[in-house]
Amino acid sequence: MAALDEVDEFRSSQELHDYLRHKGENVGLSTVYRTLTALAAADEVDVIVREDGESIYRRCSGTHHHHLVCRSCGRTVEVEGPAVERWADAVARENGFTEVNHTLELFGVCTACSSAG
Amino acid sequence: MAALDEVDEFRSSQELHDYLRHKGENVGLSTVYRTLTALAAADEVDVIVREDGESIYRRCSGTHHHHLVCRSCGRTVEVEGPAVERWADAVARENGFTEVNHTLELFGVCTACSSAG
DNA sequence: GTTGATATTGACAGTCATTGTCATTAGATC
DNA sequence: GATCTAATGACAATGACTGTCAATATCAAC
Ligand SMILES: [Mn+2]
Ligand SMILES: [Mn+2]
Ligand SMILES: [Zn+2]
Ligand SMILES: [Zn+2]
Numbered sequence: 001m002a003a004l005d006e007v008d009e010f011r012s013s014q015e016l017h018d019y020l021r022h023k024g025e026n027v028g029l030s031t032v033y034r035t036l037t038a039l040a041a042a043d044e045v046d047v048i049v050r051e052d053g054e055s056i057y058r059r060c061s062g063t064h065h066h067h068l069v070c071r072s073c074g075r076t077v078e079v080e081g082p083a084v085e086r087w088a089d090a091v092a093r094e095n096g097f098t099e100v101n102h103t104l105e106l107f108g109v110c111t112a113c114s115s116a117g
Numbered sequence: 118m119a120a121l122d123e124v125d126e127f128r129s130s131q132e133l134h135d136y137l138r139h140k141g142e143n144v145g146l147s148t149v150y151r152t153l154t155a156l157a158a159a160d161e162v163d164v165i166v167r168e169d170g171e172s173i174y175r176r177c178s179g180t181h182h183h184h185l186v187c188r189s190c191g192r193t194v195e196v197e198g199p200a201v202e203r204w205a206d207a208v209a210r211e212n213g214f215t216e217v218n219h220t221l222e223l224f225g226v227c228t229a230c231s232s233a234g
Numbered sequence: 235g236t237t238g239a240t241a242t243t244g245a246c247a248g249t250c251a252t253t254g255t256c257a258t259t260a261g262a263t264c
Numbered sequence: 265g266a267t268c269t270a271a272t273g274a275c276a277a278t279g280a281c282t283g284t285c286a287a288t289a290t291c292a293a294c
Contacts, residue, residue, distance in 0.1 A: 013281085014280075030244055031242080051166060055170070083204060084204055091196050092185065092223060097185055097226060099225050100223055100225030101223075101225070103220065104221045106208065106209060106214070107218060108209055108217030109214060109216050111213035146273080147253090147274080148272060150253080151271090
């Protein structure tokens with residue numbers, strides 16, 4: 001978890017494992033997978049599934065929010081949208097669905113990356 | 118594409134391949150993968166990446182929309198949220214991001230499945 | 235301090251969706 | 265029919281993720 005705090009961007013299990021190994025920590029890949037899965041289940045970290053299907057993790061604030069992520073450098077901005085949350089609830093109710101959760105992520109190119117080209 | 122029209126729910130490449138084989142069509146798995154990837158790239162079908170990372174495909178209406186999907190049976194409702202679209206645009210602009218797209222899907226349990234248990 | 239019960243670890247092998255390869259086939263053009 | 269070209273499908277390879285299990289750490293008695 002400390003390692004995730006250090007990077008501030010979304011990282012996959014394998015990336016985080018590499019990072020820890022380069023820092024000299026002797027930790028196994030299995031443990032990284034297990035730990036991240038457990039932390040995500042306990043809502044201690046956020047997970048999003050990238051478009052290629054790989055899961056990436058990040059230490060985030062405790063409140064419900066979504067992400068605006070730079071496709072190029074991974075820079076992440078946490079964003080909130082109360083109107084969106086209400087809309088999702090209403091849509092689910094209108095259609096009789098229960099136990100509804102939603103995934104909402106924004107992917108784009110940040111200022112730094114678009115000026116760098 | 119005709120096969121996708123027949124099912125009306127999101128299906129993975131492998132599921133669609135099975136379906137075609139059971140109907141007697143002699144088509145290879147590679148071709149199903151290739152075709153679905155191409156159709157998705159050409160915006161002829163919608164793709165979403167399930168939480169386990171598997172990509173599933175569906176023939177949808179041409180207008181921009183999102184999905185309310187039953188986790189149990191796959192039943193899918195197309196939903197629209199103009200307020201959400203405006204919110205996404207505003208958030209992207211405020212943070213200086215360009216070329217922004219968004220993924221927004223709702224997963225829950227439909228009426229039929231929740232009464233069936 | 236030693237012992238033993240219990241939980242955690244990590245090396246390694248297995249799984250499975252997806253992608254790559256390539257010889258074969260289908261279709262068009264002459 | 266001969267020749268070229270694009271599409272196909274069987275099969276192998278990739279890679280993220282999961283399962284296994286012996287080795288190790290943790291810790292509470294004794
Ligand atoms: Mn977050
Ligand atoms: Mn759709
Ligand atoms: Zn960037
Ligand atoms: Zn259902």
